[in-house]
Amino acid sequence: MRVSQTSLKVGELATGQDLTIPIFSLKAENGSAPNVYIQANVHGAEVQGNAVIYQLMQLLESYTLRGDITLVPLANPLGINQKSGEFTLGRFDPITGVNWNREYLDHKLDIAAWYSENQSLSNDEIIHAFRGNLLESCQARLNSEWGVTTGHQQAVLLQSMAHKADIVLDLHTGPKSCKHLYCPEYDAKAAAFFSIPYTLMIPNDFGGAMDESVFCPWWQLIEFMGTKGREMEIPVSAFTLELGSQENINLDDALIDAKGILAYLSHRGVITEKVEPAMMARHACYLRDYKKYHSPLGGIVEYQAEVGKPLKAGEPLANILRLDLYGSDKVLTPLKLEQDCVPILHFASASVYQGTELYKVMTNLFEI
Amino acid sequence: MRVSQTSLKVGELATGQDLTIPIFSLKAENGSAPNVYIQANVHGAEVQGNAVIYQLMQLLESYTLRGDITLVPLANPLGINQKSGEFTLGRFDPITGVNWNREYLDHKLDIAAWYSENQSLSNDEIIHAFRGNLLESCQARLNSEWGVTTGHQQAVLLQSMAHKADIVLDLHTGPKSCKHLYCPEYDAKAAAFFSIPYTLMIPNDFGGAMDESVFCPWWQLIEFMGTKGREMEIPVSAFTLELGSQENINLDDALIDAKGILAYLSHRGVITEKVEPAMMARHACYLRDYKKYHSPLGGIVEYQAEVGKPLKAGEPLANILRLDLYGSDKVLTPLKLEQDCVPILHFASASVYQGTELYKVMTNLFEI
Amino acid sequence: MRVSQTSLKVGELATGQDLTIPIFSLKAENGSAPNVYIQANVHGAEVQGNAVIYQLMQLLESYTLRGDITLVPLANPLGINQKSGEFTLGRFDPITGVNWNREYLDHKLDIAAWYSENQSLSNDEIIHAFRGNLLESCQARLNSEWGVTTGHQQAVLLQSMAHKADIVLDLHTGPKSCKHLYCPEYDAKAAAFFSIPYTLMIPNDFGGAMDESVFCPWWQLIEFMGTKGREMEIPVSAFTLELGSQENINLDDALIDAKGILAYLSHRGVITEKVEPAMMARHACYLRDYKKYHSPLGGIVEYQAEVGKPLKAGEPLANILRLDLYGSDKVLTPLKLEQDCVPILHFASASVYQGTELYKVMTNLFEI
Amino acid sequence: MRVSQTSLKVGELATGQDLTIPIFSLKAENGSAPNVYIQANVHGAEVQGNAVIYQLMQLLESYTLRGDITLVPLANPLGINQKSGEFTLGRFDPITGVNWNREYLDHKLDIAAWYSENQSLSNDEIIHAFRGNLLESCQARLNSEWGVTTGHQQAVLLQSMAHKADIVLDLHTGPKSCKHLYCPEYDAKAAAFFSIPYTLMIPNDFGGAMDESVFCPWWQLIEFMGTKGREMEIPVSAFTLELGSQENINLDDALIDAKGILAYLSHRGVITEKVEPAMMARHACYLRDYKKYHSPLGGIVEYQAEVGKPLKAGEPLANILRLDLYGSDKVLTPLKLEQDCVPILHFASASVYQGTELYKVMTNLFEI
Known part of the structure; x- marks a missing residue:
């Protein structure tokens, strides 16, 4: 196992310089486990996720990988580099005001029509075909005849990477905040693995965020299939981890959260070795x-x-x-x-x- | 007829000072015609509407009013006073990024239930009751136990005034723009009265703007009543007028648009005197x-x-x-x-x- | 003794609303002691000084005043109310970029000429005449034929109040900061009274700040008089107190600093009662x-x-x-x-x- | 003759990406004429100078060069790429508020001491030695033990290139502005060559701008030498050209100004061919x-x-x-x-x- 680095172009500045994001990839030695996508710093001031990715990459050097892991720190170059006064004005596009975490594509699929065409497929085939459908939908959006906005282009490029994975972690922070987790209700058990004391159980409503953009279409599909009498587990997991306060990094604390992520990945079989979750009280409430x-x-x-x-x-x-x-x-x-x-x-x-x-x-x- | 002035408190600043908006009222001498609500400058840099209201108030001194007119210039004190560099950063809330013209309340009424309860009412009673319903819904929102955001409070206070009127004009401008009009499809004929060469015909979708917040609930109600076999005209008219470019006022040009508005008000009987619309080519397209x-x-x-x-x-x-x-x-x-x-x-x-x-x-x- | 409140108009916003600052005055029962001017929050995010003024006003209710005290919290309404993202962008004028604390008037007096005309005066007359000169110079600046900038107008209005006092305290904070004091070298002993562990000893260079705008002209005058063989103490004291970090208020900590100020005022005889300075280590360095x-x-x-x-x-x-x-x-x-x-x-x-x-x-x- | 391109690194962003500026060089076929340095867009919204450089580079392909020309468009990548709302917030550093055109180094040379050491040199040697002195002073500033600010680093790097040239043109625009020229009083005749109707004659005061940073030290030196009875012409020319309004480019208008620059360069012998200045009325006033x-x-x-x-x-x-x-x-x-x-x-x-x-x-x- 070793980390390889590439770079994704997500835009161009007025001076002509490319906006790029570093991409780190770790390949499974044996690929039977879920693939993982982890991004950080989509809100420009929420930098702690980078430190967590740093610690996680270092930890992973000592583990045996069964699934591929893609790590995308510094995922919003425009937002990260945008100061207004001493602080980073990285929560929304400075031109339009649109929240960078509300720019992901709402596929607005006709689930009934799609399933009707594909119902003869096996579960694995369904997953393969539906994932392809999501990726094509992203691609079509990016190729729109009239172009797409700066923020939407970046978001849909990130989303395309996320759709290829089975486990998606979007690392954020609050303003002045304790750690908390956005967890879809169907995946409630996952909340017990991260080093995070508070969890929000969220329903199947698309509000524009990365995690929702990943799990909502699958959740809709699986629910629809259920109405047709076909039970299947939702094959993707997507969470937003809020890792403390913005405008702050702390490497020691990052190590704690990296280990929490490792515990979840261990539970999911992405690493062979057993990593136990932290012993701690964990509480949750519903989003409402x-x-x-x-x-x-x-x-x-x-x-x-x-x-x-x-x-x-x-x-x-x-x-x-x-x-x-x-x-x-x-x-x-x-x-x-x-x-x-x-x-x-x-x-x-x-x-x-x-x-x-x-x-x-x-x-x-x-x-x- | 004479203009009376009051003031509406819409918020408080960090220093404790009130955010207030001037309100001008002209009372009908004989109240049989529709009531009118006109606001300007909800986007902070879009100042020309103030000049139009100025010219309109001066013109109206010479006409006979049959409906009440409420004029609300400078309708967003926070946005108007917010500079970033030399320009006015008035398009969105500087804290949240939310567009000031996407803050109006989506009533999300259960139209079927409401109509079922009120179907025995006469048309006039329907209008009275439904208007009351909209106003109560605004009031309930403002009294929310957990409070409301700065922008939402301002918007819903403005919206409450607009719901009381039959004709609502929201005066905006584009960035670098020619004049154009947002006109709901059901009211297409109105576009021939304003001094505006280009019109967008918009469907019944609520996107958060003032005009939509006013006509969408009525349009939904009347459409629903149609499905029940009861035909009725949509009793409100609401338009967004885009009066050229932002960061500019021109009093001569404002007079032209004030006369266009006067022509529409004359057509609607709000003033007794006949004012002809400007002779000009007018074109439109659908929003799509x-x-x-x-x-x-x-x-x-x-x-x-x-x-x-x-x-x-x-x-x-x-x-x-x-x-x-x-x-x-x-x-x-x-x-x-x-x-x-x-x-x-x-x-x-x-x-x-x-x-x-x-x-x-x-x-x-x-x-x- | 009681606090009376007035208000100072320092500008007008684009919407026409006045920019005003609250002024609190406490009158001496017996006016033999120095007069005091204390302001806070000239940098918009540096709010702790307001809390200190709050605590100080409450404390002063129990003491006997021998000098007048003027307290000016919230001294920069434009800066305090200016958000960009969640933070207060209050360090510089959003239009020009000029630091709000570099806007004070540099009198650029011809000290030699002034002293040559006034050398026959007694020390007390010198002080009276020179103070009058500074106030006239401020007034002339404000009445400039071509007008003055927004920031300069506010600053010179504040400065005019400060010139009337003998002791001037400007309450600031750093970004993420411990408490420290800017103290002119000639007044080094004063640093032992405030509850502040670190002091910067500053020379007689005008850089645009409030404290400098107050003491520099006097320091120049007294130094010049010294070259003519006339020794006199510099009759004003002016300090900038940096009371911790911006974007934070803490009432308990404010009480500590209010007591430190009280200790200094006691030392200077502004209150009759003896208030001892806090026992603490205090260190200093020169500005260089x-x-x-x-x-x-x-x-x-x-x-x-x-x-x-x-x-x-x-x-x-x-x-x-x-x-x-x-x-x-x-x-x-x-x-x-x-x-x-x-x-x-x-x-x-x-x-x-x-x-x-x-x-x-x-x-x-x-x-x- | 041909244009060669290099790139200057002037800083690093928070994401780690380099801030770079493109540099275009044209080498003289025969180097007896003055060398030229032209930069544009130091204020981020003042983009028209880029268009002028574009037109000038194209024109120069047809002329015979006797001096080297260095062209530096897009000279402030941070400022150019900084939006706040729709406009470019490029006039000052978004963190500090410092005007990007007030960041150049004030050499604060001890002219008397320097000349006393170098008075035995010939005029040409004086020029060579003094230029070397300026360049060393820039270099020493950049190598400061405690580092330098983002804006100062960029400015002094640009200034170092400018000090190597004999003719320096800094291309700016006003906000909403007609064309005007900042011209040092000693070089008043130069104003008759540019396609610019209004000229400001400026004295020998350093205010932080590029043109001043270039000519002030030389002007001081030559004036000082004059007091010692040694007459010499100021060997550098430096101007700020204000080429209309910000937030606008117009290639046709840029051609007019490129030709005006060419007329000046022709007058100075930088190109062999004769280019006549535009026939137009030109007026001036003193900066006061x-x-x-x-x-x-x-x-x-x-x-x-x-x-x-x-x-x-x-x-x-x-x-x-x-x-x-x-x-x-x-x-x-x-x-x-x-x-x-x-x-x-x-x-x-x-x-x-x-x-x-x-x-x-x-x-x-x-x-x-």
Whole structure:
């Protein structure tokens, strides 16, 4: 086993320079296990995934591979290199405002028609044919007569690589955040392997993200087949791992998450050796119970509730300082929530408009 | 008749200052005609609508009003005041990237259920009840337990005013653009009154814009009633007027468009006096024939095709200069389209990435 | 004693709204002590000074005032409200790029001529006359026939208030920073009163900052008078307090710094009561020994050296991760410095261009 | 004669990619004439200079070269590729706010000391030695122990190339601007060769721009030598050409300016063939008579005065629309100037804060 490096051109800058992404490939010694695709840093400020890929590549040197692994760090060169002030303005296309993680292709397949044409195929043949269909659909989009946008081109090129894999991991971070995992409901058991304490169980709705772009079409197909009396497991797994806060890398912490990924890959047989998941409490909630709390007023914020730490109803969440109102009881507004929750992330800045998304919290958690 | 002024609070800044929008009201002397709502400058750089409202208010001093008119210029204080470099970065929320004109509420009403409950009502009662329903739905959204985003709050407050009117005009501009109109297909005849040469006929799809947020629910309701055998005209009219280029005001040109609006209001009986529409050629195409052409390469652009002027297939559209390739035949790439069109707008900057939306063009035009 | 509030208009936005700053005044019961001017948040993201002013105003309720105190939080409404992505882009004017703290007026007085005209005055008369001169010079600048820039207008309005005081404190923060103080060399002893462990001793060079704009003209005058054989103490004190990191407020920590300020004001007799400075080690270096270390390469940064903690030559400063170079020894570049230092602040983002100012460090420190 | 191409690395991005600038060289067939350095697009949105270099390179194929010519288009890759919204945010470093054209090295030479050491040299030797001194000073700056900033590194690398030439042209544009030239007073006659109607005669003050960085040290040296009784012509010429408006290229117009440059090069003997300057009126004023007019209020602007067209005192300059003040006489404020002038450029956006630099105008013009 050894890492080979290539490069993917995803665009051109105004000066003519190519936008390129480094691609690292590890080939299976014996290819019976699922293939894996891991990308990082699609949001420009969310750099920790690169460190995780770095640690993972180093770890993998000592393991026996049964499936191919493709690793794509620094997956958004335009976003990563885009500063506005000291920070990386890498969450959306600076021209259009479109979130880089909402640019993936919605195949909008006619599943009924496709299955009707292909129902005589075996399960393996179904998988092969449907995957080909997804890849062709990506290719057709890229070849569109009128061209495609900068962000869509990059996203669909990444998506094409992901469609070729059986396991897809998209490494992100929150703004100021504890670790959490987006996991499709059908794959809930996978959440027990990563070194991640909180999991969001997500339904089959396409919102534009990489993980959804991978699993939604398969989930739809398998569900449709189920209505026709043909049961089959969804043959792909796709997750978004939120590995802490943006604008930060930490190699020691990256090693912990690399080992968590290794534990999952071991469970899936991608490596021969047994790697045990970290012993830790893991909790989850359904996406519908993941709540965004918006600031009820503008002002300067003192964040009080720690991310990743359970917060009882009525306990202090944050203070809003409004010095223009000194002398009134509105100079300091303590904010509280009316139900128990775990704050998962909060806004990155200490000053907010009315309506700024202040905290995202999990409610109705359950152990997994 | 006289103009009265109030102010709408739509948010709070980090310093605590209120975000407010001026509201001008003209009351009908005799209220039998439709009520009118006109807003401008929801995209921060698209300022010409303010000049049109200015001219319109001055013109209206001399006419007899039969319907109430509400005029809302400067409708996005955060966007209008947001500079990045010399230009106004007013197209999307600077924090989230969300387009300010995609923030309106999608009511997602259960039309069948609503109609089933209200089918015994007369047409006028239906209109009254359904309008109340839309307003309540806006109000419920604004009162959401977890709060709403900055942009959504502003948009739904504007939308609530618009839902109270029968005629809604949202004044925008393109980047570098000729005048054009977004007109719902059911209201095609209205396009002959404005001083606008090009019209896009749009279907009943909600994409988040003001005009759609107003007419989509009504269109759905009336279509549904049609399937039940009850014919009724869609009782609201809503249009987006694109009045030239952003980052520009011109009072003379604003007068022309104010008169076009007056001609439409005259046609609708909102003013007693007869105002004839401008004599001019007017063409339209369906939204599906409105094409975005993306730059096939990065570089410096010489825009050659003029907006508003028909362009034959194969005629020069633009040149892309790539000085890094001097000495090769790629130093200057002439771009052409393969079909006849009218370029309606082009990108605002002379340098582009690969994939930048270079031109938007109408194809398959027809006279109206 | 009680706090009275007024408001200062410093500009107008494109929508017409005034830019205003809240001003809080506390009047001396007996005015023999120096007057004080304290401002905060001239850089939009540096919000902690507001919290310090909040705590200080609350503390002052319990003390006896002998000098007037003017407190100006939220001193840059345009900068504070300017977001770009999640962060506050408040360090420079978004249109011109000019640092908000480099906009103060350089009086460029002809000190020799002024003193020659006023040398017959007593020391107190000198102070009165020279102060009047500075205020007139500000006023003349604001009344310039061709107008003044947005940033200059705001700065000179603030500066005019500061010139009326004897003690001026400008509350800032660094990006990711420990607390440190900018102190003019002539006022070195003052550094022992604030709750701040590190002090930069600065010379008499005007670089555009508030503190310099206040003390430089006086320092020049007194030095010139010295060359004429007339010794006099510099009658103003002006400091910049850097109170930790930007994008953060913490009320407990603000209380510590409010008490440090109180200790200094007590020492200067502004309050009657004795407030002792915090017992803590305090070190300083000269500004020429304050070094900016620029990243020798582009990449993702793991900051290793903690701010405020002495670092020996050769100890780890930071790692630069360059995943595009995986497989070479350049994938991870450890950065070190060749001399002992105390890192005072580091860059706010984890990704850098070549040449980004990575760390600022004090060298050649001495105890004070 | 033929164009050869190389590339200059000026930095590294966060993703690790090099920032590079293309360099085109034309070698003299016979090297007795001055050497020439021409750069363009140091401000990212000012792209027309690239088109001029393109046309000039094509024209030069037909002429006989007596001096070497170095052409550097796209001279600021970071600035050119930096979008914020649709426009190029290329005027200042997005991290620091520093204007890219204020980053050149101020050599701060001790001219008296240098000349005292070198006074025995002949004129030619003086030139050779002083140029060497400038180049060493640039090199020493680049090799600074603590590193240099991103912008400074790029600027000093460009400056090093410029110091090697005798004639330096820096191609810029204004925001919305007519063509104008920055010409040092000692070189006033040169202004008659370019195809540029308006010239600013500038004194010997270093403000950070490329042209100044080139001619200031020489001007200081020659002036100092004059005080020692040794007369010598300033051996370098350096100009900034402002070739119209930003965010625009026009190849036809570029040809006109390429020919103007050719006329100057012909006059200087760089090409053997005679090229006559364009017949046109040319006017100039001193830099002290170049006035910036700042908006006295915030609002929406209708620019009325055309750039490049004389404006009498009292004639309309611009209107400020303040719709929030409808009903008062402040709804529309006509702006006028109190003296005759030629507006040279105006602000790029139609909405302004109070204090925005609205127009720059020449006063006290004279024919040249």
